Amino acid sequence: MITRREVILGAAACGAASLATTRRTQAAAPSLLETLSDGHLVLPVAFLLPKATPDDLRAVGLELETNTGSLAPDCNVTLHRSDGRLVLFDAGSGSNFLPTAGKLPDSLAAAGIDLADVTDVVFTHAHPDHIWGVLDDFDELLFPQARYHISEAEWEYWISEAALSDLPEERHSFVAGARKRFAAIEERVVRFRSGDEVLPGIEAVSAAGHTPGHTAFVVHGEEAAMIVGDAISNDPVSFVRPDLHWGADQDPDKGAATRGALLDRLAGDRLRFVGFHLPAGGIGRVERSANTYRFVAEA
Numbered sequence: 587m588i589t590r591r592e593v594i595l596g597a598a599a600c601g602a603a604s605l606a607t608t609r610r611t612q613a614a615a616p617s618l619l620e621t622l623s624d625g626h627l628v629l630p631v632a633f634l635l636p637k638a639t640p641d642d643l644r645a646v647g648l649e650l651e652t653n654t655g656s657l658a659p660d661c662n663v664t665l666h667r668s669d670g671r672l673v674l675f676d677a678g679s680g681s682n683f684l685p686t687a688g689k690l691p692d693s694l695a696a697a698g699i700d701l702a703d704v705t706d707v708v709f710t711h712a713h714p715d716h717i718w719g720v721l722d723d724f725d726e727l728l729f730p731q732a733r734y735h736i737s738e739a740e741w742e743y744w745i746s747e748a749a750l751s752d753l754p755e756e757r758h759s760f761v762a763g764a765r766k767r768f769a770a771i772e773e774r775v776v777r778f779r780s781g782d783e784v785l786p787g788i789e790a791v792s793a794a795g796h797t798p799g800h801t802a803f804v805v806h807g808e809e810a811a812m813i814v815g816d817a818i819s820n821d822p823v824s825f826v827r828p829d830l831h832w833g834a835d836q837d838p839d840k841g842a843a844t845r846g847a848l849l850d851r852l853a854g855d856r857l858r859f860v861g862f863h864l865p866a867g868g869i870g871r872v873e874r875s876a877n878t879y880r881f882v883a884e885a
């Protein structure tokens with residue numbers, strides 16, 4: 587079946603193909619792991635740090651006594667190449683969430699990557715900025731050949747009644763949005779549990795708290811790294827005060843405990859990692875600094 591998307595995109599295919607070939611020829615050997623931008627979000631500080639005092643905010647470098655400012659976190663989708671696979675960790679926002687986000691298709695095109703070459707999409711969780719991007723403007727799958735991977739706990743949560751009763755009414759669109767994407771990927775989805783090898787060399791690690799089934803992934807082998815999703819989501823707040831309640835975490839106590847454990851592991855193992863909302867592409871390492879932590883972004 588030829589989809590509406592293919593008809594429209596087909597018209598531009600010849601020019602795009604020659605451009606992509608040129609880019610590939612000129613580029614150095616591709617990194618096994620890199621990030622592509624999906625744009626950024628704009629979120630009020632009062633939402634992200636609902637319990638922070640003016641002293642807390644000063645301690646993390648936010649001089650916002652009135653707590654009325656906003657932050658503009660980047661959205662970094664991780665791309666991993668191995669053994670003939672092209673794996674994306676999360677799919678971005680698509681065009682229906684925020685006007686500042688949903689740029690992943692542009693970033694993929696600029697990198698010369700054909701949407702049909704993406705073999706797998708692995709989700710950290712099902713918030714809009716991570717899963718809504720699986721559908722294009724015509725509500726068709728953006729990655730037509732991909733298999734989709736999500737934790738059993740995350741899938742079960744978003745289809746449960748608890749999702750609606752847990753979340754305030756203004757976030758009920760998150761539930762409807764997740765369910766719509768789940769329906770679209772249902773025939774191509776693989777559900778995993780923490781500890782499973784999701785794909786060869788990619789291990790699922792429970793990182794619940796941000797959402798009930800939120801998952802981090804350890805990519806083993808050359809260029810080993812951990813994909814932490816939204817478990818460590820702000821520089822400097824997540825590093826300087828990992829204990830602070832983060833408003834985007836659906837269970838803030840559990841989110842803080844998970845963040846503390848991940849930071850301890852990443853600093854102890856000197857393991858490279860990727861944060862979906864961290865600056866400068868989101869790839870870096872954690873350093874211990876006195877009683878706290880510091881994000882060292884890769885150049």
Ligand SMILES: [Zn+2]
Nearest residue numbers: 711713796816
């Ligand atoms: Zn999230």
